[in-house]
Amino acid sequence: MLIHKSWTRCVNDYGLDPSRLRAPNIVTSDILREHQEQIEEFMLVARVGMEQLYKRVSGLDYVLLLTDAKGIAVDYIGNEARSRELKQAGLYLGAEWSEQSAGTCGVGTCLVEQTALTCHQGDHFDPTHIPLTCSAAPLFDPEGKFLAVLDMSALTSPMSKESQHLALHLTVMYAQMIEDANFLRHFDDRWILRLGTAWGLVEVSGEIMLAFDDEGVVVGANTGARQLFGRRDGLAGNEPVGRLVCELFNLSADELWRLVRANGSGDRSVVARDSNKMFYASVAVPRRRKPAPLANAAPAGGQLLEHTSYPILDRLAGDDKAMRRLLDQAKRLLNRKLNILIHGETGTGKEVIAKALHESSARAGKPFVAVNCGAIPESLIESELFGYTAGSFTGGRSKGMKGLILQSDGGTLFLDEIGDMPLHLQTRLLRVLSEKEVLPLGADKPVALDLTVIAASHRDLRNLINAGSFREDLYYRLCGTTLHLPSLRDRTDKRYLIEKVLAEEAELLNIEAGISSEAMLQMLCFGWPGNIRQLRNVLRFALAVSDGNIIMPSDLPQEFGDQFVQQGGGPAVAAEPVAVPVEGRTSEECDMEQLLTALMRNKWNVTKAADELGFCRATLYRYMKKYGIVPPNLR
Numbered sequence: 001m002l003i004h005k006s007w008t009r010c011v012n013d014y015g016l017d018p019s020r021l022r023a024p025n026i027v028t029s030d031i032l033r034e035h036q037e038q039i040e041e042f043m044l045v046a047r048v049g050m051e052q053l054y055k056r057v058s059g060l061d062y063v064l065l066l067t068d069a070k071g072i073a074v075d076y077i078g079n080e081a082r083s084r085e086l087k088q089a090g091l092y093l094g095a096e097w098s099e100q101s102a103g104t105c106g107v108g109t110c111l112v113e114q115t116a117l118t119c120h121q122g123d124h125f126d127p128t129h130i131p132l133t134c135s136a137a138p139l140f141d142p143e144g145k146f147l148a149v150l151d152m153s154a155l156t157s158p159m160s161k162e163s164q165h166l167a168l169h170l171t172v173m174y175a176q177m178i179e180d181a182n183f184l185r186h187f188d189d190r191w192i193l194r195l196g197t198a199w200g201l202v203e204v205s206g207e208i209m210l211a212f213d214d215e216g217v218v219v220g221a222n223t224g225a226r227q228l229f230g231r232r233d234g235l236a237g238n239e240p241v242g243r244l245v246c247e248l249f250n251l252s253a254d255e256l257w258r259l260v261r262a263n264g265s266g267d268r269s270v271v272a273r274d275s276n277k278m279f280y281a282s283v284a285v286p287r288r289r290k291p292a293p294l295a296n297a298a299p300a301g302g303q304l305l306e307h308t309s310y311p312i313l314d315r316l317a318g319d320d321k322a323m324r325r326l327l328d329q330a331k332r333l334l335n336r337k338l339n340i341l342i343h344g345e346t347g348t349g350k351e352v353i354a355k356a357l358h359e360s361s362a363r364a365g366k367p368f369v370a371v372n373c374g375a376i377p378e379s380l381i382e383s384e385l386f387g388y389t390a391g392s393f394t395g396g397r398s399k400g401m402k403g404l405i406l407q408s409d410g411g412t413l414f415l416d417e418i419g420d421m422p423l424h425l426q427t428r429l430l431r432v433l434s435e436k437e438v439l440p441l442g443a444d445k446p447v448a449l450d451l452t453v454i455a456a457s458h459r460d461l462r463n464l465i466n467a468g469s470f471r472e473d474l475y476y477r478l479c480g481t482t483l484h485l486p487s488l489r490d491r492t493d494k495r496y497l498i499e500k501v502l503a504e505e506a507e508l509l510n511i512e513a514g515i516s517s518e519a520m521l522q523m524l525c526f527g528w529p530g531n532i533r534q535l536r537n538v539l540r541f542a543l544a545v546s547d548g549n550i551i552m553p554s555d556l557p558q559e560f561g562d563q564f565v566q567q568g569g570g571p572a573v574a575a576e577p578v579a580v581p582v583e584g585r586t587s588e589e590c591d592m593e594q595l596l597t598a599l600m601r602n603k604w605n606v607t608k609a610a611d612e613l614g615f616c617r618a619t620l621y622r623y624m625k626k627y628g629i630v631p632p633n634l635r
Contacts, residue, residue: 002113003123006104009112010125014100021128024090025101027072032094035072042147042182043075045508046139049178050077050150051544052509053170057152062167063091065151067107071098074148082155089132091153102126106134107149114138114146116172120161133157135168137175142186142211142220143241150175176223177510180209183222184507187211188287190219193245193259195270195279208279216245216256228272248272259283285311310334310360316353318496322486330483334361339433339478341418342456344485347533350456351416353485357454358412366411369404374420382425388441405438409449418455418478419464426471433477453478488528488535492593497532498523502539502551513543515551521629522553522560524596592627595620599629 010016027035036043043066050064054077057064063078063086076093078086086092090102097107103125110117116137124130132153139148152171157163184192195208208228211220221229221240229240229248240248245256250271259270259281270281310331317323333340334357342350351370358368376384387403405413415421421429432438433453437446455478464470488494498520506513515523519542528534542555553561594613602608610620623629 002109002115002117003104003119006099006109006112007125009099010103014103016103016125018103018125019127022102022126023128024088024092025096026087026090026092026094027096029094032072032074035068035070036074039068039074039148041185042141045182045185046148046150046178047075048509049174049181050075052177052511053152053174055544057167057170061154061156063153063155065091065095065097065107065149065153067097067111067149067151069111069146069148071096071101071107071111071149073097085155089129089155091132091155097151102129105129105132106136106153107151110136110138110149110151111146116168116175118161118164118168120164121157121159123161131156133161133164133167135164135171137168137172139175139179140223142183142222144221144223144226150178180222181508181510183209183211183220187220190286192284194282194284195225197279210240210245210248212245218243218245218248228277256283287312312356312360313353315500316349316356317491318493320486320491320493323491323493326483326485329481330357331360333357333481336480337452338480339453339455341461341479341482342454342485343460343482344456344458345487345531346458347531348485348487349532350458350485351414352532353483354412354414354454354456358414361412363411363452367408368412368414369408370414370416371404372416374417381422382428383441385425386428386438386440389443400440400442403438403440405432405451406440406447406449408451411452413451413453415453415455415478417457417459419457419459419461419470423469423471426474430471430474430477433474488531492591494524495520495592497535498539501532501536502543505536505539505543506549509543511543511549513549513551516553517627517629519551519553519556521596522556524593525600526560592629595623595627595629 007018010018046066050066054062054064058079061079061082064076065073066075067073073093073095076091078091083092090097096102097105097111099105099108099112102108104119105124105126106117106119109119116135118133118135120133121130124132132155134151134153136149136151138146139150141147150171152167154167190211190213193210193212195210197207208224209222210218210225212218218240225240246252255270271278313327313330317327330353340357342353344350354370355368358364371385373381383401383403385403385405387401387406390400432451435446436451437448439446461470461475461479465472465475488497491497498515502513502515523535523538530537538557538560539551541557542551546552546555595609598609598612599606602612606617606620610617613620615623
């Protein structure tokens, strides 16, 4: 029916001739760039999903296209060895696939009908495209507006259209994953209610998602939610946006609060009020700003939330004592008029904690401006920081520029790698901090500002002071207090961090991912010279190369396996054992990191490790079985 309607449009509305061969229309690079810029942020999300899909179909000679709402292919993944054939067929970057241009086709017909379909061989209006098979699915933005099309095509295929059922299913599935990932990115400052029919999967892949604000009012709904409440593709219905969550479900404010507190346990079932359908539910807290926990009961006006906790900060650590002390200290400093210096090795997450401090403070609604003092060329850093007036120097903007310091007025200025700031600019920054005003280049009068600075460095600024490359008076202006971030190798919550970062990376791909006990063992034993930044890159790599959703040792970079070496013909041991403190452990307690440390320190001699931990051998073997730990020489 869809194909028949499209042919009718091609003849009656567009005046196309089904017997005429037409070469594909490939737009110019300038036009392509214009189309790409209009959905640039969405393309970054979509690319991740496309790469995951292509891993599963590349061996079948499929090509993936992402087109915008006008049918221009703004992204493409295909076999570069066949790029000439693909370009001739229009399965290429910059190709226009609207019905007006290409006739009945997967993308063009999907653009009009805004529903998933397969256009197979003879279904195509243009005879040029008869050899092709194309499966396409629509993509909507977080407000429900038609945004793009994901298309999976092949130059050749079996005659039967039924052969493309799996291709269509995969296209629809990954289109939904991309759309939901974009939904989560767009509403990362809101609470997200996930609903699904599978209890075990709702935490990571809810079929229905609603974003709501601090008052419990729905501000966004994904495609599944719009379908549930009778609105899809712009059709009128019981629009969920603008209504209270509790109005949509048989759910009180107290019960919504319990969903947040449930954290994956307890009764999480809810019933949609209009359709009477039952779902399992999960609530995710905001990731980008200060989230407020749900109150136990809603006031008459519908207010559900009050600002009493700091989950953004709390999620930065597990049970590591040093990090917990740091975070407790940070919470007390959030809204003080105090500049903060963060010290830690490269990759420990200095900017992450700076953002968390900002988003958990009363300044959360104001700008967070990050400046890497070591990345801006010395010739530009002064104008970038302080700004300049019109005509200040040749090559500057005709209307001048507002500097980064002034842009952070009322919010937070994050100065990363402050130790790399040139001395003459340190003097100017000192004046800004002391006078609370900034003088742009070329200006006659300073501009007053409300400035809070968080500075960071992996270098010891005291050593720089002694070397004469950093001003001591600026150091004391910046150092209202110092937060010392521990390196990843010194943290006792590595397992928590691995699982947390894995969940974040899997959420971006909208997949459920896990890690095998052997892979976890290798990661816990690793020295992590690049800290959390390296951890994120390793997990991103592992998810990209993994054949499934469980990361295995073979999915990790080679150095993770190489850390286990044979010593003197004996069992394999970790080349660099990770020291994990065991103080505070009772005789009946032992966590995975403590057990691994004892085993590696004793070269996997179970008797010696048990003596060190104060266990009998049977107890130690029981813990090894519990944590899935196998000696390297037996793997």
